[in-house]
Amino acid sequence: MSETADDRVTAAVLVIGDEILSGRTQDTNTRDIARYLGVIGIDLAETRTVPDVMQEIVDALNALRSRYDYVITTGGIGPTHDDITADAVALAFGVELYEHPDIIAMMAARWGGEVNGARRRMARIPVGGDLVKNPVQGPPGFTIGNVFTLAGVPQIMRGMLEDVGPRMRGGRPTVSRTVRVEGSGEGVIAAPLEAVAKAHPDMSLGSYPFYGADGYGSNLVLRSRDADQLGEVVVELIAALKGAGIENVVEVVAA
Structure with missing residues (x-):
């Protein structure tokens, strides 16, 4: 039996970060995602790498999410000023960001006392989104529509993938x-x-x-x-x- 369009489930990876494009940091996440998806029968059909520029992230995300069954983003969800992935995803979907109370509570329990402004940036997710568990350390990622937004740190990203996979419609493994x-x-x-x-x-x-x-x-x-x-x-x-x-x-x- 030959493969039909209905058999094929596709995904794209959007790697976000100036550090990847400059060569300061090597991207190993795409390799790990491709291997993980292959086991559950999902084809990684395209990868893109974009800088920490709002409109470039939004444009790439909108192009990929309209073309493929799933999009996984990596990077840009940390506490610094150039971590703008959450903002870009919200803009792409036309929704606002809000501080998720569960993330704030987790941060308060972990670091004690009041959560400062930089760390609160990591508690923001788009309205209508759900959390992606982080079994390693730090705040979770999030998902909205067919987009999964994960950390850029490889060990953390791999841990988050374990929560992403069961949410995806797998195809026949290659x-x-x-x-x-x-x-x-x-x-x-x-x-x-x-x-x-x-x-x-x-x-x-x-x-x-x-x-x-x-x-x-x-x-x-x-x-x-x-x-x-x-x-x-x-x-x-x-x-x-x-x-x-x-x-x-x-x-x-x-x-």
Whole structure:
């Protein structure tokens, strides 16, 4: 059975922060989100990185949330002046922000006494939104519509994902298999690879070359939600490669 549009659930990641664009901080959150979503059958279809500029965040968020089933934002929900993600999400949805009493109570219990103005910024969520649990430390994130707004700190973001996943409509998980070709470059394997890819447009087929002291070649990775079809296409691809005179071909079996 081939994949249909109804089988596919999509998501986008919007990474927010000048520190990512400047190179001062490496974005590992997108990688972790992609892996997490893949397990529950959701395709990460697009990622964008924007600076701490209100209108750029709003424009990107509106574009992504209208195109995909879900959007996950990371970064910009801390206590400083440039943490403007909550403001931007509220503006995108045309609602106000308010201080959530549960967050204020949690902060008061954790830090004791009156919660200062900087920390109160982290208690604001859009009207109509719900909280996303933070099992690590600090205030929670929030969700509104099809948007989940999470922290930028990787450890905290990963903890929040555990509350996000069960709220999403998952699809059929993607299965992958790898065919390894040694001693032949991409120029040699291109024709049979293209023929198989064109015959199966609903399947992802990528070529990833490798070079090293032990030789060179390509790992051909096939991905599909239909395990039976995937197995048939692996056999077809190996036959096509060997039919083109490429002999050193083997499927890589995961350990």
